Amino acid sequence: MPKGSNTICKFCGQEKNLIKAHIIPKKFYLGIKEDKCLCINSKTGEYIIQQQGGYDSNILCGDCDNHIIGEFDKEGYRILFGDFSKYKYIQLHPQYRIYQLDNTKFDYEKLRRFFISILWRASISKLEEWSNINLGGYEKKAFEILKGKRTYDELFKILIYKNCYSEDINQEVLIAKGKTRTFKKYLIQMAGYRIEIIVDSSRLTKKYKQQYEKYFLNQTFAHIIETPEVSQRINKEHNTRMFELYEKGFVPPKPPGI
Numbered sequence: 001m002p003k004g005s006n007t008i009c010k011f012c013g014q015e016k017n018l019i020k021a022h023i024i025p026k027k028f029y030l031g032i033k034e035d036k037c038l039c040i041n042s043k044t045g046e047y048i049i050q051q052q053g054g055y056d057s058n059i060l061c062g063d064c065d066n067h068i069i070g071e072f073d074k075e076g077y078r079i080l081f082g083d084f085s086k087y088k089y090i091q092l093h094p095q096y097r098i099y100q101l102d103n104t105k106f107d108y109e110k111l112r113r114f115f116i117s118i119l120w121r122a123s124i125s126k127l128e129e130w131s132n133i134n135l136g137g138y139e140k141k142a143f144e145i146l147k148g149k150r151t152y153d154e155l156f157k158i159l160i161y162k163n164c165y166s167e168d169i170n171q172e173v174l175i176a177k178g179k180t181r182t183f184k185k186y187l188i189q190m191a192g193y194r195i196e197i198i199v200d201s202s203r204l205t206k207k208y209k210q211q212y213e214k215y216f217l218n219q220t221f222a223h224i225i226e227t228p229e230v231s232q233r234i235n236k237e238h239n240t241r242m243f244e245l246y247e248k249g250f251v252p253p254k255p256p257g258i
């Protein structure tokens with residue numbers, strides 16, 4: 001790799017010393033041991049051992065990573081690792097809760113940008129393990145959102161699912177591309193969460209909108225859907241719904257035989 005040719009920070013556009021920037025913030029790697037961690041290659045679906053939980057040394061300077069994107073990460077961490085016993089929720093079933101945080105409890109702009117920034121980081125990364133994550137024409141739009149230049153309210157609709165069990169499976173980290181018949185979405189799995197990001201909500205079917213729209217992260221509420229389904233979806237490779245959702249691109253991997 002030619003050194004010196006990659007010194008332009010992708011966020012501020014300035015020539016700077018670039019640092020080891022994590023695609024998924026390190027705190028969301030629960031299984032990190034001796035700075036190594038088990039991750040899933042977004043392209044091949046195979047397990048890989050990542051050093052330091054998967055960073056890219058060619059994308060961001062320290063100022064941008066720590067002080068701008070780092071602020072989004074902090075909000076993500078604060079909400080997702082918050083004290084759930086204090087969150088209000090609706091109990092639909094003994095194992096099925098929908099936590100509802102109102103906007104006095106979370107910062108919409110930061111939390112939204114936290115999730116979008118993970119996708120953006122994976123998209124701009126040239127590392128092989130993220131090569132399947134490419135926002136294409138939406139990359140620039142994501143960037144404008146992160147910079148606070150535009151909001152693009154119809155883009156990057158976010159659903160937050162949480163595994164209701166504490167299991168080893170929560171150590172798995174991945175970003176995957178999903179595709180349904182009508183719209184494109186991405187999946188971020190980390191620390192027992194399964195975040196679905198619908199790239200362009202104008203492509204959603206009416207039925208889907210009716211069912212899920214109220215749970216999209218919005219300026220009034222953040223919903224966190226806690227359900228055993230998340231665990232089941234992660235676990236069951238041949239789950240038919242999984243195949244319907246990710247019929248192209250993503251096949252849930254088997255755990256390695258170690």
Ligand SMILES: [Zn+2]
Pocket residue numbers: 009010011012013014016060061062063064065
């Ligand atoms: Zn920078």
